[in-house]
Amino acid sequence: MAEVIQILILGMALGGVYALMGSGLSLVFGVMRIVNLAHPVLIMAGAYVAYWAARLYGLDPLLTLPIAAIILAATGVILYKLVFEREARSAKYSEMTVLLTFALAMVLEGALGTAFTNTQRVTSPDYATDAFFIGDIFIPKGQLYAGIVSLAIISALALFLKYSRFGYAIRATTQNREAAELLGVNVNFVGLVSFAIGIGLAGAAGSLVSFVFSFFPAKHWEWIAVLMSLVVLGGMGSIFGTVLASFILAVIAAFIGAYFGATWSTLTFFVALFVVLLVRPQGIFGEKPELA
């Protein structure tokens, strides 16, 4: 029994981190219909912000999380202006964005690799290697803190979307772009801000990733399938669905990892992605995808 609870707790904590990693991707897809394959590499970039702030100035990654978020959000604005704004007017928009973000992911990976080499990195604040013990059960502080911070950020995002005027505009644009525009929403501005928020969330997630996992630029390829499985299972564009999917898959992966070995644990996400696409492509909460 203790073992089951142990695995469950570890799975939940990781699920919280996955949720933050996936929610930005989901937001951007919901509003802009961009399948942003560069999202994981932008999370890596956020992790490097945390890493260098820790290494050069000894700053705690949880403390520099807002800075990473702001730097990445600003990067998001630049990327949007350079790459996506022009593209948004193209008729082949949906098909183009997949290729475009794929190319972007490779360029950013190359840039990160050139700047920071492909050495494995990890930030190691004290709590990253510490744990709480409750009887036989141990809870690694790093994962616990990361999970809690993730949930706090996602809750703030949810409140913002639910109650603020801009949140209404974002939700409206996600659900019916044309109707939102007709009611006076500046949908292009909503697109820009949502994109910036989405990439800012990648930066925040990167700060957490920096002490929960070890990372190097090319690692983002592993993350793509994981994040895609989360947003697809959750229903493309549904942030709540993405969060739920994160917990479900992280817990399943934790159990599979514990009983069958770590290799099989990652496979959980690939299999989930494959099965969901076959059986229920709209995920738990999504509409039928209209990507074509």
Next chain:
Amino acid sequence: MSGLLEVSNVVAGYGDGPAILDGANLSVQPGKVHCIIGPNGAGKSTLLKTIVGMLKIRQGSVTFKGESLKGKRPDQILRRGICFVPQERALFPKMTVRENLRMGGFSLADKSKLEKRIDEIEERFPILGERRDQHAGTMSGGQQQTLAMARTLILKPEIVMLDEPSLGLAPKIVKEVFSIMRLMADEGITILLVEQNALMGLKHADWGVVLDLGRTLFEGPAAEVLTDPRIQELYLGGKKAA
């Protein structure tokens, strides 16, 4: 004769594509119900989208109270008092009824009025009050159309444009939709209606407009359109106009 809204010789289309409207004309008289009829693909929806600024006017002009709407954005046109309820999907399906109504007042500068106006609308359309916290997408087609039309009233608009409000609704519900439209007209709101069911639309209208191949073929009192033998044959004859 210059109307509240004047569309003259408008040429417009989607993106860089061919001109869909090619010589569209329309003169909208204040307080009247205008019905635009024409076969599938005639450009009826395109005309409404052009008026509200979703499509660029390539040639010709659209003026509202003497002011040109050319080059204006949808939000700017909305603020002048022209509301558009597009064909089929006008709502936010995963927002509640109340949230949908709030979105109707998104462009209101004075937000303090918003909740009060929503309360008024819930009083006038009790079903919307009852369903306040329900997702709009889970309501029946008729209720959704009621919500879409009622939502325009939040802005107290001068012109409401309805694109096929009866689409896909049962005859009894269609009647209700038309009676809501009548209610709006009686309040002095000018109505611009596009109807696939031409007979029904014209019967509820004061003014009829026949649009085909992006061009206005006829404009006149609805009664005249209904009785014109040529229009009858081409557009009202069979149930489905060719």
